[in-house]
Amino acid sequence: MREGRADPSGAVPLPDYVIEVEGLSKTFGDRVVVRDLSMRVKRGQIYGFLGPNGSGKTTTIRMLCGLLTPDAGRGSCLGLDILTQSRAIRRHVGYMTQKFSLYADLSVRENLEFVARIYGVPNPVAAAKEAVERLGLAGRDEQLAGSLSGGWKQRLALGACILPSPQLLLLDEPTAGVDPKARREFWAQIHALAAEGLTVLVSTHYMDEAERCHEIAYIAYGELLAQGTVEQVVAGAGLSTWSVTGGDPAALARELLDRPGVELVAPFGASVHVGGHDAAALEAAIAPFRGRPELTWRKDEPTLEDVFIDLMNRSRDNFR
Structure with a gap:
C-alpha cells in the first residue's frame, strides 16, 4: 500500500494515489470486456473516463468499487486491495449509476433521510437537511423524487x-x-467537492465535460488507448488537422473520406475537420480541393473531439 496522508475522520488512510490498478481484465462468456487495463488516479483529482458505448467503462468502475471481481490483474482503491478488501472499499465509495436508483414515491427529504439511516450517518434528519441546502434543493424537499426533472x-x-x-x-x-x-x-x-479533497472518477460522452477534468483516460472496446491531461492526450494523438468552410459540407466530407492520407473527416456545423497522422500525405490529399474558390481552408489545431473520433475509428469493436 502506498503511504499517504492521514484521514482526519480516522476512517481509511488517504493514499497519494486513490486508484492504482495494473493489468485488469474481465470476460463475460467469450467476450473480453476489459483487457489488461492499468491506470492511476491521484487523490483530489477529477478523472474523466471516455469511450464509446460498450467500451468497458461501467465494468471497470464496478471492478474498482468491489462490485465485480476482475479475472486478472491487481490493484488498490483507497489503499485497499480490490481483490480481497472489496467490502471495505464499498464503505468509503459513493457510486452514482446511469439510471436514477432512488425511490420515486418518496420525497427528496425522505430519500435523503433513508440513505442517511442506511449508512448510519449521525442525526439523519439534520444530515438530509444539510444536503438539501448544499445542493440547492431547498423548496423541493417535499417534492416526490419521481416528479423531478432529469437535472434535479x-x-x-x-x-x-x-x-x-x-x-x-x-x-x-x-x-x-x-x-x-x-x-x-x-x-x-x-x-x-474536489476542492474539498474528494476524488472523483466520472465517465462521460461529452467533450466539454472531459475538458473540465484534471486528467482523462480513453477506453475503447476494453482497451485503454490514451491517458493524461487533455493537452497531453491531444498532443499524443499526433493528428494534423485542417478546417474547411464553404460549399456543401456533407458532399465535401464524402469526397474527402476515401482520399489517401485522410484519416479523419468530421462535419462541425458549416465546416468540416479533416485530419491525418502524416501531415505531408494529408496536405497532398487536400491539395486538389484547395483551388476551389468556394472553399476556405485553415490549418487548425486538433480538438479533443477530433482525437476522440480518431481513436474510435482506429478501435476494434469486440462485440462484432
Whole structure:
C-alpha cells in the first residue's frame, strides 16, 4: 500500500494515489470486456473516463468499487486491495449509476433521510437537511423524487452519494440526457467537492465535460488507448488537422473520406475537420480541393473531439 496522508475522520488512510490498478481484465462468456487495463488516479483529482458505448467503462468502475471481481490483474482503491478488501472499499465509495436508483414515491427529504439511516450517518434528519441546502434543493424537499426533472434527479442522486462522506466518488455518465444548464450546475458541484479533497472518477460522452477534468483516460472496446491531461492526450494523438468552410459540407466530407492520407473527416456545423497522422500525405490529399474558390481552408489545431473520433475509428469493436 502506498503511504499517504492521514484521514482526519480516522476512517481509511488517504493514499497519494486513490486508484492504482495494473493489468485488469474481465470476460463475460467469450467476450473480453476489459483487457489488461492499468491506470492511476491521484487523490483530489477529477478523472474523466471516455469511450464509446460498450467500451468497458461501467465494468471497470464496478471492478474498482468491489462490485465485480476482475479475472486478472491487481490493484488498490483507497489503499485497499480490490481483490480481497472489496467490502471495505464499498464503505468509503459513493457510486452514482446511469439510471436514477432512488425511490420515486418518496420525497427528496425522505430519500435523503433513508440513505442517511442506511449508512448510519449521525442525526439523519439534520444530515438530509444539510444536503438539501448544499445542493440547492431547498423548496423541493417535499417534492416526490419521481416528479423531478432529469437535472434535479441528478442533484438528488449526488446528494445521496455524498451523504456518508465518501473518500471516492464514482459517477457513471451522470449527466446523460440532462440539459446544458443543469449539466453546468452539476459540474460546479463536482468541482466544489474536489476542492474539498474528494476524488472523483466520472465517465462521460461529452467533450466539454472531459475538458473540465484534471486528467482523462480513453477506453475503447476494453482497451485503454490514451491517458493524461487533455493537452497531453491531444498532443499524443499526433493528428494534423485542417478546417474547411464553404460549399456543401456533407458532399465535401464524402469526397474527402476515401482520399489517401485522410484519416479523419468530421462535419462541425458549416465546416468540416479533416485530419491525418502524416501531415505531408494529408496536405497532398487536400491539395486538389484547395483551388476551389468556394472553399476556405485553415490549418487548425486538433480538438479533443477530433482525437476522440480518431481513436474510435482506429478501435476494434469486440462485440462484432
